[in-house]
Amino acid sequence: MSQETGTGRVKRGMAEMLKGGVIMDVVTAEQAKIAEDAGAVAVMALERVPADIRAQGGVARMSDPDMIEKIQAAVSIPVMAKARIGHFVEARILESLGVDYIDESEVLTPADYENHIDKWDFKVPFVCGATNLGEALRRINEGAAMIRSKGEAGTGDVSNAMQHMRKIGGEIRRLSSMREDELYVAAKEMQAPFELVKEVAANGKLPVVLFTAGGIATPADAALMMRMGADGVFIGSGIFKSGNPAQRAAACVKATTFFDDAKVLAEVSRGLGEAMVGINVADLPAPHRLAERGW
Amino acid sequence: MKVGVLALQGDVREHVNSLIACGVYPRTIRRIEELDNVDALIIPGGESTTIAQLAEHYQLLEPIKERIAQGMPAYGSCAGMILLADRVLDAIEGQKTFGGLDITVRRNAFGRQVDSFESDIDFLDGENEKVHAVFIRAPWVEETGNEIATLASVIAPDGTTHPVAVRSATLLATSFHPELTGDYRIHRYFIEELARPALISRGVR
Numbered sequence: 001m002s003q004e005t006g007t008g009r010v011k012r013g014m015a016e017m018l019k020g021g022v023i024m025d026v027v028t029a030e031q032a033k034i035a036e037d038a039g040a041v042a043v044m045a046l047e048r049v050p051a052d053i054r055a056q057g058g059v060a061r062m063s064d065p066d067m068i069e070k071i072q073a074a075v076s077i078p079v080m081a082k083a084r085i086g087h088f089v090e091a092r093i094l095e096s097l098g099v100d101y102i103d104e105s106e107v108l109t110p111a112d113y114e115n116h117i118d119k120w121d122f123k124v125p126f127v128c129g130a131t132n133l134g135e136a137l138r139r140i141n142e143g144a145a146m147i148r149s150k151g152e153a154g155t156g157d158v159s160n161a162m163q164h165m166r167k168i169g170g171e172i173r174r175l176s177s178m179r180e181d182e183l184y185v186a187a188k189e190m191q192a193p194f195e196l197v198k199e200v201a202a203n204g205k206l207p208v209v210l211f212t213a214g215g216i217a218t219p220a221d222a223a224l225m226m227r228m229g230a231d232g233v234f235i236g237s238g239i240f241k242s243g244n245p246a247q248r249a250a251a252c253v254k255a256t257t258f259f260d261d262a263k264v265l266a267e268v269s270r271g272l273g274e275a276m277v278g279i280n281v282a283d284l285p286a287p288h289r290l291a292e293r294g295w
Numbered sequence: 296m297k298v299g300v301l302a303l304q305g306d307v308r309e310h311v312n313s314l315i316a317c318g319v320y321p322r323t324i325r326r327i328e329e330l331d332n333v334d335a336l337i338i339p340g341g342e343s344t345t346i347a348q349l350a351e352h353y354q355l356l357e358p359i360k361e362r363i364a365q366g367m368p369a370y371g372s373c374a375g376m377i378l379l380a381d382r383v384l385d386a387i388e389g390q391k392t393f394g395g396l397d398i399t400v401r402r403n404a405f406g407r408q409v410d411s412f413e414s415d416i417d418f419l420d421g422e423n424e425k426v427h428a429v430f431i432r433a434p435w436v437e438e439t440g441n442e443i444a445t446l447a448s449v450i451a452p453d454g455t456t457h458p459v460a461v462r463s464a465t466l467l468a469t470s471f472h473p474e475l476t477g478d479y480r481i482h483r484y485f486i487e488e489l490a491r492p493a494l495i496s497r498g499v500r
Contacts, residue, residue, distance in 0.1 A: 002415075003412040004412055004414065005409065005410060005411060006409070007413055009413060009429055009475065009476075010408075010412060010413055010430075010431060013411075013429055013472060013475050014411060014432070016309065016340070016475065017305060017373070017374070017431055017432075018341075018342075019304070019305060019306060019308070019341070020302075020304040020305060020307065020341070021305075021341070021342060021345055036344060039344065039345045039349060041341070041345050042342075075387075076344065076386070076402060077342055078408065078432065098408075098409055099407075099408075100407055100408035100432070123409045124408060125408065253345065253349070254349065257349055258325065
């Protein structure tokens with residue numbers, strides 16, 4: 001009875017189990033516990049949430065292994081961690097720590113401005129950001145087992161997440177309406193492998209789970225993304241940069257499950273205290289827009 | 296027979312598709328009034344802590360527990376197995392389950408995601424063709440009560456053998472995810488061998 005680990009099915013299947021859930025950024029074991037108790041399906045362990053990375057500037061890197069291990073010890077739900085785009089050694093380190101998913105993330109400073117990590121070469125699964133379908137399919141071609149729309153991390157402004165979900169969804173719908181002999185040009189135009197383009201056209205969805213990230217700050221934001229076809233949401237700075245993290249975390253979990261029920265959404269949106277202050281994406285000068293990292 | 300899939304979180308869609316392939320058109324269950332309309336229930340894979348908390352907050356925990364105690368057939372995969380277990384090891388403090396299966400389950404027993412695996416296993420003592428089973432941060436069964444039958448077992452990396460599929464008269468639980476492989480035999484087994492006989496004996500068609 002041979003047991004095979006690190007297979008595509010096991011990696012993609014892990015993401016299927018997260019569907020309908022909220023993955024929360026945490027920087028301490030205490031925050032991780034709050035997230036777990038609030039019903040998070042997983043936590044993302046990192047040293048600074050995107051809003052702080054943005055405020056403090058400098059090069060943002062993989063977190064200290066000590067800090068990741070403390071979080072792993074504190075919770076029973078999956079623990080994810082971020083590696084820099086193209087930094088396959090950071091990814092190896094995270095894999096050796098036994099993190100459950102690696103986010104090859106534009107929130108950290110890229111290590112390679114041309115190549116992403118060859119993700120097939122790892123036992124641990126990867127999630128990658130995308131702003132459009134071509135980018136999503138390039139990441140899947142490199143071995144990503146889960147995709148998240150990028151949005152604009154650390155802003156509390158949901159408009160970019162909305163734009164990326166509309167773009168990905170719109171491009172999938174367009175492919176579905178095409179004749180098969182038109183898919184060759186479509187693949188060329190979106191710079192994506194033909195086989196994946198054909199698969200998306202046939203199934204009307206990505207071959208992996210699609211979450212949303214970047215700028216989600218309220219239960220209504222989370223529900224909006226679910227209505228746009230997300231399988232689940234990442235909430236970065238939105239929870240622990242708000243006035244009442246435990247309550248907001250629980251509210252976002254409920255809003256993700258009952259995304260189509262305005263009564264529940266009204267109920268969970270009451271009395272949450274102050275949301276994260278936020279920055280309008282339009283006010284960000286171009287070099288500070290994280291969504292533009294990744295190629 | 297009306298079958299529900301608990302749809303608070305997890306791989307609901309895959310279970311729905313598996314049931315449709317078995318000729319059963321399922322309903323998704325998020326609210327207490329939806330529960331009243333089903334004769335049998337599937338609890339999907341996902342995070343057991345998340346599902347339990349949402350079930351408790353939306354007043355589904357006690358009603359599902361009661362229905363199971365009254366004989367409603369139910370099948371749980373992975374997190375669903377944990378939620379059907381009477382006793383859970385490595386749970387978070389205060390973690391609740393629907394219970395009903397007289398078993399002790401260990402959460403994440405096979406390890407972290409890098410230890411997740413797939414394997415061909417014997418189901419029902421090799422009576423059938425092997426089942427290709429996908430284990431994702433999977434639990435295993437550590438102890439079974441007298442009324443529990445073991446349908447499949449797996450040898451862990453440390454050489455110990457643990458049940459990964461168990462049943463009672465009305466309840467079925469697997470550590471693995473048949474809903475991910477397009478193999479509908481486990482769902483068909485639940486429908487034909489557990490749910491239908493149990494419901495016919497109570498006069499439900």
